[in-house]
Amino acid sequence: MDDPRPVICLCNAIRQGARQVTQFYDRQLAPTGLRISQYAMLKGLRRLGPISINGLADAMVMDRTTMGRALRPLERDGLVAIGPGPDGRTRALTLTEAGRARLEAAEPLWQAAQAAFEARYGAAEAATLRGALARVVAAV
Numbered sequence: 524m525d526d527p528r529p530v531i532c533l534c535n536a537i538r539q540g541a542r543q544v545t546q547f548y549d550r551q552l553a554p555t556g557l558r559i560s561q562y563a564m565l566k567g568l569r570r571l572g573p574i575s576i577n578g579l580a581d582a583m584v585m586d587r588t589t590m591g592r593a594l595r596p597l598e599r600d601g602l603v604a605i606g607p608g609p610d611g612r613t614r615a616l617t618l619t620e621a622g623r624a625r626l627e628a629a630e631p632l633w634q635a636a637q638a639a640f641e642a643r644y645g646a647a648e649a650a651t652l653r654g655a656l657a658r659v660v661a662a663v
Contacts, residue, residue: 551636555629561597562633565626568618575613584660
């Protein structure tokens with residue numbers, strides 16, 4: 524006998540959740556002019572130091588083409604500098620002083636978004652969700 528329950532696509536469910544959470548964080552960060560994806564790239568660049576575009580894309584689980592497109596407005600706004608890499612064939616990303624300043628201005632808003640999300644969703648549930656999503660990244 525067939526199961527009468529509809530099949531729920533995990534990919535679609537994750538994407539819907541990701542869009543909702545992204546919009547929530549984007550609203551919180553709006554005063555800084557950064558989107559959550561840009562904030563994450565700047566934060567990753569601050570943590571990893573000068574790094575190749577491919578290296579940052581790998582660290583953020585993004586493809587190289589998407590990373591390149593996402594970096595354009597950050598470079599245009601002077602938040603990221605793209606220069607020659609260590610071997611002459613690659614290009615290295617560097618967080619500029621303006622990028623550091625923007626990141627520091629965004630940090631309290633990001634922390635407020637984290638706290639607001641956990642207040643709505645539950646702190647324990649948010650920790651469980653982070654762990655589950657980390658396992659998804661590792662497994663797929």
